[in-house]
Structure formats: structure tokens, C-alpha cells
Amino acid sequence: MAYVFRGGIMFRDDKTSRGEGDLHRFEPKKLVLYAGGDLQVDVGARVLRGQPIAKGVFSPVSGTVADIADVPGGTSVTVESDGEGALFPGLVKMHKKLAECSTEEIIGKIRDAGIVGMGGETGSVADRIADVIGKADVCIADCAGREPYVTCDMAALLERPAAVINGLKIFLRALGVRRGVIAVPEGSAAAKKLTEMTKNSGMISVLATSRKYPAGDERRLVYSYTGRELAHGADTVSLGCVIFNIQTCIAVYDAFVSGLPCVSRVVTVGGDCFTGEYNVDVPIGTSFGDLIDAAGEMCAEPVLMLNGGPLRGIPCGADGTVGKTTRAILLLSEKTAGGSDTDISPVCIRCGRCVTHCPERLMPNRIYDLIRDGKTEEAVAAGALHCVGCGICSYICPGKAPVTELIAGLKAKNNSPEVTDHD
Amino acid sequence: MTDREAMASSAVHTPYVRHADTVRSMMFDVLIALIPALIWAVHSFGARAVSIMAVSVVSAVLSETAFNFFTKRRVTVDDLSAVVTGLLFSFLLPVTSPLYTALLGPAFAILIVKCAFGGIGSNILNPALTGFVFVKLCFPSAVTAAGDPLAVLKTGELPDASLFDMLVGNIPGGIGEVSTLLLFAGGAYLVVRGVIDWRIPTAFIGTVAVVTLLFPNNINGLSFMGCELLSGSLFLTAIFMATDPVTSPVTGIGRLIFGAVCGLLTLLIRYFGFDADGTAYAILTANLLTGLLDRVTAPFVATANDDAR
Ligand code: SF4
Ligand code: SF4
Numbered sequence: 001m002a003y004v005f006r007g008g009i010m011f012r013d014d015k016t017s018r019g020e021g022d023l024h025r026f027e028p029k030k031l032v033l034y035a036g037g038d039l040q041v042d043v044g045a046r047v048l049r050g051q052p053i054a055k056g057v058f059s060p061v062s063g064t065v066a067d068i069a070d071v072p073g074g075t076s077v078t079v080e081s082d083g084e085g086a087l088f089p090g091l092v093k094m095h096k097k098l099a100e101c102s103t104e105e106i107i108g109k110i111r112d113a114g115i116v117g118m119g120g121e122t123g124s125v126a127d128r129i130a131d132v133i134g135k136a137d138v139c140i141a142d143c144a145g146r147e148p149y150v151t152c153d154m155a156a157l158l159e160r161p162a163a164v165i166n167g168l169k170i171f172l173r174a175l176g177v178r179r180g181v182i183a184v185p186e187g188s189a190a191a192k193k194l195t196e197m198t199k200n201s202g203m204i205s206v207l208a209t210s211r212k213y214p215a216g217d218e219r220r221l222v223y224s225y226t227g228r229e230l231a232h233g234a235d236t237v238s239l240g241c242v243i244f245n246i247q248t249c250i251a252v253y254d255a256f257v258s259g260l261p262c263v264s265r266v267v268t269v270g271g272d273c274f275t276g277e278y279n280v281d282v283p284i285g286t287s288f289g290d291l292i293d294a295a296g297e298m299c300a301e302p303v304l305m306l307n308g309g310p311l312r313g314i315p316c317g318a319d320g321t322v323g324k325t326t327r328a329i330l331l332l333s334e335k336t337a338g339g340s341d342t343d344i345s346p347v348c349i350r351c352g353r354c355v356t357h358c359p360e361r362l363m364p365n366r367i368y369d370l371i372r373d374g375k376t377e378e379a380v381a382a383g384a385l386h387c388v389g390c391g392i393c394s395y396i397c398p399g400k401a402p403v404t405e406l407i408a409g410l411k412a413k414n415n416s417p418e419v420t421d422h423d
Numbered sequence: 424m425t426d427r428e429a430m431a432s433s434a435v436h437t438p439y440v441r442h443a444d445t446v447r448s449m450m451f452d453v454l455i456a457l458i459p460a461l462i463w464a465v466h467s468f469g470a471r472a473v474s475i476m477a478v479s480v481v482s483a484v485l486s487e488t489a490f491n492f493f494t495k496r497r498v499t500v501d502d503l504s505a506v507v508t509g510l511l512f513s514f515l516l517p518v519t520s521p522l523y524t525a526l527l528g529p530a531f532a533i534l535i536v537k538c539a540f541g542g543i544g545s546n547i548l549n550p551a552l553t554g555f556v557f558v559k560l561c562f563p564s565a566v567t568a569a570g571d572p573l574a575v576l577k578t579g580e581l582p583d584a585s586l587f588d589m590l591v592g593n594i595p596g597g598i599g600e601v602s603t604l605l606l607f608a609g610g611a612y613l614v615v616r617g618v619i620d621w622r623i624p625t626a627f628i629g630t631v632a633v634v635t636l637l638f639p640n641n642i643n644g645l646s647f648m649g650c651e652l653l654s655g656s657l658f659l660t661a662i663f664m665a666t667d668p669v670t671s672p673v674t675g676i677g678r679l680i681f682g683a684v685c686g687l688l689t690l691l692i693r694y695f696g697f698d699a700d701g702t703a704y705a706i707l708t709a710n711l712l713t714g715l716l717d718r719v720t721a722p723f724v725a726t727a728n729d730d731a732r
Contacts, residue, residue: 148440310440337439345497347544349446352620352673361722365673383723391438398444399544405437 001186001208002224007359008212009392011148016276019154020189023266024280026294027085030066031285032321033057033077041065041077050260051088053077056114060263060283062086079285091259098173098256103133106174106256113255115262116324119145119153119216119245125252128242129174136177137240140225141168141249143190144183144209145216147309149270150328155279156266157182157190157246161197165204167249170256172203175242180204182246183221185211213311214359214390218243232386267322269295271310271330273302282322288329289318300333310336311391347399354393354403360386364393364403371406376413384410444617446543450503452618453663456609457510460659463592463602468518472598475525476513483509483529490538504543508532511551511663514599515656515703516558517568524566528554548710549667552660552703559703568595572654573699581646582654589653600659603652610662619666622675626682627661627689628652634690651693660702661685670710677716684709 011017035054041047043066047059054075061081069076094101094109111126119142141164143153157164168180182198184191186208198204209215209224219230222241230236236243251262262284269278269291278295288305306313307320308328316329354364362383370379387407394404464472487505491498500506509529516525532554540546558566567574572582572594584594592602600606613619632648639647651657665671665685672681685705692701 304439306439311438313439315439332439345499347446347542349544349668350671350673351449351668352678355673355722356675361724363673363717363721363723366717366721382721386723389437395438395440396442398442398446398449400441400445402437408437 002183002210003227004210005212005215005220005223005359006361007357007392008210008214008220009357009396010212011146013211017148017151018188019151019268019277019279020158021155021277021279023155023159024278024294026280026282026286026291027061027081027083028283028286028290028294029081029083030287030290031060031079031081031283032287033059033079033285034071034074034321034323035077036074039068039075039077043068047079048086048088050091050263052261053079058114058261058263059088060285081283087260091261093259094256098170101173103129103174103176106170109255110174110252113251113259113261114324115248115251115255117245118247118251118262118265118324119327125244125248128244129171132235132237132242133175135237135240136175136242138179138181138225138242139168139171139175139177140207140221140241140243141171141180141182141246142216142221142243143246144185144207144221144224146185146211146213147216147311148213149277149330150268150309151270151277152266152268152279152327153246154184154188154190155268156250156281157184158193159266159281160250161190161194163250163253164246165194165197165201167246167251167253167256168204168244170252171242171244171249177242178203181207181225183207183209183216183224185209185215187211213392214388217359217388217390219388220359262324265322265324265326267291267326268328268330270328271302271306271332272336273298273300273331273333275299284322284324286322287318288316288320288322291322291329292318292331298331300335302331303334304332304337306330306332311395312389346401348397348401348403349399351398353396353398357392357396359390359392360388362387364407365401368393368401368403368406371410376410379407379410380414385414387411446502446504449618450507452613452616453507454503454510456612456618457507457514457599457663459605459608460514460599460602461510463605464514464598467592467601468598471518474522475516475518475520475598476510478522478525479513479516479529480506480509482526483512483533486530486533487538490534494538496542499542502543505533508537508550508554511599511659512554514659515551515555515597516566517596518598519568520566521562524558524562527561528558530554531557544669546669547713548707549664549670552664552706556703556707568597570595571699572596572650573693576640576642576647576650576654577693577699579640579642581642582650584654586646586649586653589650594654596654597656597659600656601654603658606658606662610658613662613666619662620675620678622678623666623671623682623685624658624661626679627665627685628657630683630686631657631690634686638694640694651690655700656702657689660706664702665706665709670713672713672716672720674717674720674722677713677720680716680720681709681713684712 035057045065048062051059063081066080067078107126115125195206254260307316367384391404483505532550536550536553537546575582614621635648635651688705689701
């Protein structure tokens with residue numbers, strides 16, 4: 001059992017929010033990929049699944065390059081799929097046994113496959129491994145996220161538990177670490193299944209984390225495992241932990257055994273406009289619009305579309321495309337999203353709920369008051385920059401005070417870095 | 424990382440969903456919790472109790488509406504907090520109180536104590552209690568119940584009423600304060616619904632229980648404690664007024680201390696003070712300590728490496 005962190009909040013936990021339903025598969029006719037530059041293909045060229053298109057960018061399908069256009073910060077490549085899924089012959093799998101691979105070989109493989117942290121923490125996984133070698137003593141595969149509706153990690157884990165375990169073993173080997181932990185919410189089907197699968201493994205075990213949100217944020221995760229609080233702004237490795245999302249583990253495993261680079265991921269299409277949960281394995285580059293059409297009938301009129309969860313997501317449009325870090329596309333109806341801008345004039349009635357639930361032990365109500373009074377220095381002294389932006393204070397507030405919003409504004413002004421959140 | 428992703432990750436993350444609870448829903452829960460005691464008030468004090476409650480509520484609501492109208496503010500009575508203030512105020516009045524007290528008290532509470540300080544969330548003192556103290560100071564005899572067990576107790580004798588009568592509410596007193604059992608039921612409902620924190624009433628009533636048991640004033644300890652707990656406005660004020668979120672601390676420890684302070688001050692007044700009851704003065708005094716308690720019990724402690732950043 002894991003240590004239970006302070007604060008947080010228990011969201012709805014029923015069978016429509018556990019990621020235990022079927023994992024669907026979907027391949028659109030057309031995908032759009034974004035590359036930094038140095039294109040290796042031209043318009044009209046035939047590309048195969050796994051074929052490099054630019055540095056770190058690979059075609060997720062077989063088909064033809066239909067269009068290349070300049071976009072801010074790079075180039076967009078439109079690929080029309082032929083639906084055959086023919087593999088690029090140049091893919092090389094790792095020929096050696098894991099025990100015989102050197103750290104450099106594994107890092108090289110991961111770098112070639114263009115794998116980034118898939119839990120929302122962008123950044124090259126190969127670089128991360130290189131950074132923390134020799135400093136970590138445990139590697140955590142994270143499936144602990146508890147943001148409402150977002151169940152993509154759980155669905156991916158239940159679909160391919162062996163790939164997660166083996167992917168984690170590759171990380172252990174590369175890091176030279178002897179302890180691997182798979183963090184899953186306690187009581188979940190995955191927790192049972194994985195406990196069963198890892199019971200004879202000396203290196204890998206299951207960490208049954210709290211079912212409260214934000215159990216998947218790295219500060220909570222480190223606490224769940226070590227029982228110690230990460231110092232403000234510190235790297236998780238300062239307490240010996242290095243965390244990778246479970247979908248990252250799967251991508252690493254695939255790159256290892258088949259040479260297939262990171263070309264697809266599991267995404268949740270959900271929100272209260274759908275009756276059930278819908279997790280789908282899609283190629284990178286699929287447009288959000290196609291994804292929503294694939295998810296089927298909606299039961300309510302959406303008023304808000306989010307890329308990410310309802311607490312930490314950002315509004316997006318149907319023309320957006322799935323990237324390596326896209327976790328969920330949510331459609332929220334008036335009933336749910338309307339709460340964020342009702343005609344109630346916001347007020348703090350000092351009920352203390354935000355204080356009870358803030359995972360960072362802050363007094364959000366006080367910080368809110370101070371910011372509103374223009375006393376930013378006092379707000380900082382009250383710990384405003386320690387806020388991880390979990391959103392709980394705004395969510396829970398009966399007076400509908402925009403607490404998180406004001407604190408986020410202050411942090412932006414103070415150039416405080418975003419805290420990586422796997423939740 | 425492409426620019427697109429960079430843009431996405433630098434955007435401000437804020438929640439797009441909100442908990443269903445609102446100020447209005449919480450106040451509505453408070454009203455629900457007051458219904459049993461309200462029914463008892465009508466049952467035992469009759470039609471006059473109804474008119475006292477009605478006048479109080481109407482006075483509170485009209486005062487707030489008028490204030491908002493004349494200061495050109497948004498109408499705020501729809502959050503039901505004025506209704507709660509009016510009703511709670513009326514619960515403290517004995518059935519013999521003249522109706523003008525039911526008119527003046529809530530008006531004072533809303534206009535001077537709440538609105539003049541900036542409306543809900545900004546007042547420092549609990550409005551209903553301040554309103555009560557106001558009428559009590561202006562018309563002391565009019566709002567004092569004849570034969571109040573606490574007044575008898577203060578003379579050093581046990582009142583005639585049995586503890587059972589005090590529990591159910593067969594005693595003189597404020598129309599809504601006598602039915603201890605029903606008030607407790609309402610409090611339990613509010614705790615379960617998460618509207619109030621158990622800490623304040625528990626610390627408050629617990630302090631009174633322990634101290635009265637230890638210092639029974641030369642009367643049989645248990646009976647003395649029973650009378651102190653079950654008669655007077657202790658349960659009403661501990662459950663419904665001391666827990667007023669606006670005027671009580673936000674931290675758990677702060678609330679425990681706050682409750683204990685309320686209990687001690689109440690007893691100080693009951694043992695040595697001029698008033699037989701004293702809860703109203705005790706809570707209002709403790710209200711003034713709220714800011715201090717919040718500050719000294721703040722859960723956040725800056726760590727050493729804060730400075731390093
Ligand atoms: S958003 Fe910040 S202040 Fe609000 S609950 Fe989360 S960590 Fe605390
Ligand atoms: S939850 Fe809202 S009303 Fe309650 S103390 Fe926090 S900011 Fe104030």
C-alpha cells in the first residue's frame with residue numbers, strides 16, 4: 001500500500017470512469033503530422049508505417065504524402081492512408097537479449113524511436129534517462145492519474161500489461177536500477193491483474209496509489225512511494241524516483257521488440273456529452289474531429305472542447321490533431337462546463353474547503369484575497385508559487401471564486417515553471 | 424517539441440468543471456437542518472412563534488434587498504443567506520418578545536453587520552448573533568425568557584425542569600433554541616452533507632461539558648452539566664452560529680481552538696458574568712480571533728530551499 005497524500009479530492013468512481021471498457025482502434029483516412037524541419041519526403045511520395053518523415057517524426061500509416069505546408073514553427077505534412085498499414089522495411093528491432101544490452105544501446109534505441117514522455121510531460125525520454133543515470137533507485141511506471149473522464153492510461157495498461165512490465169524492465173536495465181514500481185489506483189482491475197502478474201518478479205511490484213485526484217502528479221506519486229514530500233521545485237530524482245508514464249513504457253517496449261517508433265497512442269474521447277467511456281488507440285496526427293466522429297453518438301450538446309482533463313486541460317478546436325502527449329479529448333455540456341461562468345458573482349465565504357483539499361497545504365482562500373487586494377508579495381510569501389495548479393480550489397469552491405485562475409496568473413507573472421503533471 | 428505543443432503547455436491550466444455545491448445550496452441545507460426545530464417551535468409556542476419567525480425573515484430579506492437597491496448592487500438575497508440569518512435570529516427570541524424586536528434585530532444584522540462590511544464573505548461578526556445582542560442591549564427584559572433554567576442555575580439551584588424536558592424542549596427559552604435533540608439532528612445532517620465541520624460544535628460543547636463537570640458550582644456534577652448543556656442556546660449557537668463559515672477559521676486546528684475558546688468564554692460569562700447564557704457574547708468575541716487563528720494555524724510552512732530558488 002502506498003502512503004496517502006494530504007488533501008486531494010475523490011471524484012466519481014464508477015464503471016464509466018475506470019478505463020475498464022474495450023479499447024477501440026481507429027485509423028483515419030488522412031493525418032496531419034508536424035515537423036520541425038528537414039523533411040525527408042516530398043509531396044506525392046509513398047510512405048510506409050514507421051518510415052521517418054523528419055527528425056523524430058514517423059509516418060503512422062502507409063499511404064501517400066498529400067500536402068506539405070508551412071505552419072508557425074515548422075511544417076505540416078498531410079498523409080493520406082491507404083489502409084494497408086504496410087510496415088517500413090527499415091525498422092530494426094533490438095537483436096540482443098535485454099541482459100546483454102548496454103545503457104547506450106538502449107538510450108540510442110529510444111532516441112531513434114522519437115519517444116517523448118506520453119503522460120503530458122514533453123521532453124525526450126532518452127535525454128531524461130541520460131540525466132538521471134546513477135541518481136535514481138526506483139523507476140515508477142505511472143498509471144495513477146485520477147482526473148475525471150481521462151482513462152486512457154488505464155485502458156492502455158489493461159490492454160497490454162505485459163508490454164508495460166517489459167517496458168519497465170528496459171528502463172530498469174538502462175538506468176541500472178533494481179526496483180520498478182507500477183503505480184495504479186488501489187482497488188482497480190489493473191491493480192489486481194498486475195499484482196498477479198508480478199508476484200514472482202523480484203524487481204517489479206505494484207504500488208496501489210490513492211484513488212484521490214491528483215494522485216498522478218509527480219509530487220504526489222513520489223510521496224505515495226517514499227512517504228516524503230518533494231522539496232519545492234525539486235526534481236523527483238532528488239528522492240530517488242524517476243517516473244515514466246505507462247504509455248511511454250509501452251512505446252519503449254515496441255521500439256525494442258519490433259523497432260516500431262512512436263506512431264500511435266491511446267486517447268480518451270469523453271466528457272459528459274458521451275454516455276460511456278471511449279478509449280481508442282489512434283495514429284499520431286489524427287484530427288480531433290475525426291476522433292469525435294469515431295466515438296459515436298453524443299447525448300448532449302457540447303459547449304466546450306478540451307484537450308486534456310477537465311481540471312488541467314485547455315480548450316481546443318476540432319481541427320487540432322493528436323500528438324504524442326495528447327491524453328484526452330473531452331466534450332462538456334452546458335451542465336458541466338457551464339459552472340465555470342455562471343451568473344453567480346464570485347465570492348469567498350471562507351468555508352475552508354480549498355484549505356482542506358489543497359494538496360500543497362496552501363490556504364488558497366488567503367492567497368486569493370491577497371492577490372485581489374494587489375498584495376502579490378504577501379501572496380508569494382503565503383506560498384502562491386508552490387501551487388501546482390491542480391485546480392481543486394476552484395473546483396471545490398461553493399462561492400465559485402476563480403482561485404486557481406488568479407494564482408495561475410500570478411505564477412505566470414513570476415515566471416514560475418509549470419509543474420509536470422501526469423494526472 | 425513543436426511550437427504548437429509549446430504553446431499548449433504554456434497555456435494557463437485552469438479547471439473547467441465546478442462542484443455542484445453553491446452558497447445557495449449550502450444555505451438551503453442549513454434551512455433544511457432547521458426545519459425540525461422550527462416545527463417544534465410552532466408545536467410548543469404556537470402561532471406567535473410563526474409570526475416572530477416570519478417578521479424576522481422578511482426583515483432580513485427586505486433589508487438586504489433595500490441595501491442592494493440603494494447602493495445599486497446586484498441582488499444577493501437569492502443566495503438564501505439573509506433568510507438563514509433572519510430565521511436563526513428569530514430562534515433566539517422567546518415567544519413573548521415584541522414583534523418590533525424581530526423587525527429591528529435582523530435589520531441591524533443585515534445592514535450594519537453584513538452589508539456595511541461588504542456583504543457575504545466580508546463580515547467579521549456573525550450577523551444573527553450581533554443582531555440578537557443588539558436587541559438584547561436595547562430591550563433587555565423584552566427578549567429574556569421568564570423562568571429560563573439557566574437563570575435559575577445561576578442563583579445556585581437546580582431548575583425544576585427535568586433533563587428529559589430540556590432534551591426535547593419542554594422548557595422556556597428562545598423559540599428555536601429549546602429543542603436540543605432536534606437541533607442536534609439538524610447538525611448531524613449538516614455534518615454529513617459537508618456544510619459544517621464537526622470540529623467547532625464538538626470542541627465548543629465538549630469544552631462546556633468537561634469544565635462544568637469539573638466545576639459543578641456546589642451542585643450535583645452530572646445534573647449541573649446536563650442543565651448547562653441542554654438548556655439555553657448552547658446547541659443552537661454551537662451548531663448553527665459558531666460554524667458560520669465567514670466568521671470562523673478555515674483550518675482544522677483553528678476550528679478546534681475556536682470551538683474551545685467559544686466554550687470557555689461562554690462558561691466565563693455563565694459562572695461570573697452578567698448574563699445567564701453568554702453564548703452570543705462568547706462567539707462574537709471568538710469571531711474577532713478568527714483572523715489570528717487562521718494565521719497561526721496556517722498549514723503551509725515555507726521550506727529551506729524556497730530561498731534557494
Ligand atoms: S490549484 Fe494550487 S492552490 Fe489550488 S488546490 Fe491546487 S495546489 Fe492548492
Ligand atoms: S473554497 Fe471558495 S469559498 Fe471556500 S474558503 Fe476556499 S475560496 Fe473561499
